[in-house]
Amino acid sequence: xxPGRALSIALTLIGVIVVVLLPIAAIFTAMSGVTPVSFWAxxxxxxxxxxxRLTFGASFTAALIDAVLGFLIAWVTVRYRFFxxxxxxxxxxxxxxxxxxxxxxxxxxxxxxxxxxxxxxxKLGVPIAYTGAGVVVALAFVGIPFAVRxxxxxxxxxxxxxxxASAVLGAGGAATFARVVVPLLLPACLAGFAMSFARGLGxxxxxxxxxxxxxxxxxxxxxxxxxxxxxxxxxxxxxxxxTMLVVSFILLLAVNALRRRLIxxxxxx
Amino acid sequence: MTIQLSGVRKQFGASVVVDGVDLRIPSGKLVALLGPSxxxxxTLLRIIAGLERPDAGAVLTDGADVTATPVRSRNTGFxxxxxxxxxxxxxxxxxxxxxxxxxxxKDEIARRVDELLALIQLQPFAQRRxxxxxxxxxxxxxxxxxxxxxPGVLLLDEPFAALDATVRRGLRRWLRRLHQVTQVTTVLVxxxxxxxxxxxxxxxxxxxxxxxxxxxPAEIRESTNPFVxxxxxxxxxxxxxxx
Numbered sequence: 001x002x003p004g005r006a007l008s009i010a011l012t013l014i015g016v017i018v019v020v021l022l023p024i025a026a027i028f029t030a031m032s033g034v035t036p037v038s039f040w041a042x043x044x045x046x047x048x049x050x051x052x053r054l055t056f057g058a059s060f061t062a063a064l065i066d067a068v069l070g071f072l073i074a075w076v077t078v079r080y081r082f083f084x085x086x087x088x089x090x091x092x093x094x095x096x097x098x099x100x101x102x103x104x105x106x107x108x109x110x111x112x113x114x115x116x117x118x119x120x121x122x123k124l125g126v127p128i129a130y131t132g133a134g135v136v137v138a139l140a141f142v143g144i145p146f147a148v149r150x151x152x153x154x155x156x157x158x159x160x161x162x163x164x165a166s167a168v169l170g171a172g173g174a175a176t177f178a179r180v181v182v183p184l185l186l187p188a189c190l191a192g193f194a195m196s197f198a199r200g201l202g203x204x205x206x207x208x209x210x211x212x213x214x215x216x217x218x219x220x221x222x223x224x225x226x227x228x229x230x231x232x233x234x235x236x237x238x239x240x241x242x243t244m245l246v247v248s249f250i251l252l253l254a255v256n257a258l259r260r261r262l263i264x265x266x267x268x269x
Numbered sequence: 270m271t272i273q274l275s276g277v278r279k280q281f282g283a284s285v286v287v288d289g290v291d292l293r294i295p296s297g298k299l300v301a302l303l304g305p306s307x308x309x310x311x312t313l314l315r316i317i318a319g320l321e322r323p324d325a326g327a328v329l330t331d332g333a334d335v336t337a338t339p340v341r342s343r344n345t346g347f348x349x350x351x352x353x354x355x356x357x358x359x360x361x362x363x364x365x366x367x368x369x370x371x372x373x374x375k376d377e378i379a380r381r382v383d384e385l386l387a388l389i390q391l392q393p394f395a396q397r398r399x400x401x402x403x404x405x406x407x408x409x410x411x412x413x414x415x416x417x418x419x420p421g422v423l424l425l426d427e428p429f430a431a432l433d434a435t436v437r438r439g440l441r442r443w444l445r446r447l448h449q450v451t452q453v454t455t456v457l458v459x460x461x462x463x464x465x466x467x468x469x470x471x472x473x474x475x476x477x478x479x480x481x482x483x484x485x486p487a488e489i490r491e492s493t494n495p496f497v498x499x500x501x502x503x504x505x506x507x508x509x510x511x512x
Binding site for chain 2: 161164165166167168169170171172175179180183184265
């Protein structure tokens with residue numbers, strides 16, 4: 001046990017206040033000139049609403065993709081030994097390390113009509129760059145390390161006996177997967193989803209290169225905030241920022257509560 | 270169900286864990302695989318279950334070669350040392366699992382699970398989850414789950430190792446009675462010599478991947494085999510580590 005319970009709690013509080021809460025409080029202090037009416041006016045224009053829809057919708061979709069794809073990548077890299085496994089494992093962290101604009105430009109190049117993937121999809125009538133799908137692609141890219149790392153830990157900690165017990169009891173691979181493996185990894189899946197989702201809500205640098213940023217169509221909320229700031233519309237920018245903050249916080253609280261309930265139902269033996 | 274092992278060998282990396290084992294387990298008997306840790310007894314049990322494939326040799330049940338039969342098609346009951354109860358399922362769902370993956374009718378499953386809950390005297394606990402049970406209760410649920418689909422063989426891997434001495438003695442006697450009722454061929458892995466001599470019809474003493482001696486508890490007690498003698502004498506146990 002580390003000594004000094006009171007001291008460590010005090011230091012924790014100071015740390016959280018200085019590093020996390022003060023900057024967030026600063027957003028609220030910028031609210032001084034905002035009235036409920038101007039607040040509502042600033043977040044309810046069609047352009048704002050479209051941006052909210054895109055930001056939350058694309059973040060949700062990307063987090064869903066990351067949770068499923070992350071599950072697969074995590075499972076394969078933890079459970080199987082194959083040539084190139086270490087390479088894949090290292091590559092997973094690249095989206096962490098790349099400066100967002102670099103990711104954004106790379107993705108825009110790859111998915112634009114002249115790019116390797118974009119050429120194929122646009123021929124099939126599904127352009128990706130400069131559409132909402134492009135935003136999802138960028139967000140899935142920056143969020144995937146969170147999902148994979150979270151799930152890898154959970155899979156490493158999952159005792160093999162559960163799968164063996166299921167097999168001895170007569171279950172095939174699909175039944176074992178659906179009835180034992182997935183339920184046991186669902187809390188970790190949700191945690192990975194929540195982290196990827198949160199990352200997506202705040203992502204700016206990589207998205208703006210692939211989104212095209214057409215107002216009402218492919219504009220994300222962070223971009224609207226920046227453009228309002230550039231026009232000295234501090235009330236508008238602050239109102240949007242606070243809305244993002246509150247909604248994101250509520251959504252993350254809800255996901256965490258769901259995850260906690262799942263864990264409490266099964267508590268480690 | 271009779272189990273026959275012939276020339277079974279298993280190697281992990283450079284270490285030979287089971288080194289050419291021949292063994293016949295008669296139908297309806299309770300057999301203990303006894304030996305110090307690392308002697309290969311658990312691996313041998315896992316080979317019988319089909320959880321490990323032997324590198325050489327064959328496993329026969331009632332004369333049929335099942336060496337290559339996948340574990341899920343063997344209808345074996347297996348009790349893990351850690352119980353391995355599914356934590357997200359209730360006691361009822363755990364016991365029902367083997368029947369439900371075989372798509373038995375719901376009422377048949379409910380009847381069979383109730384029967385087993387009565388057998389392990391845990392009827393009031395049907396809707397509890399494993400983490401709400403004591404170690405001994407979990408062990409009984411694990412046994413009931415293994416017995417649910419009426420397996421031809423029941424395999425137990427150190428089933429009482431994680432329990433305290435009183436509970437262990439109680440469960441040992443209970444297992445003995447259970448075996449008399451079900452008459453299912455049972456193989457029990459243990460490093461506890463008293464447990465083996467107390468509960469088994471036949472004791473198989475293993476060391477370094479080979480069988481030192483097979484015999485009834487009485488024969489094992491009178492053994493002249495130096496390894497078995499050393500294993501029998503509790504004061505020799507510290508020396509045993511050096512063997």
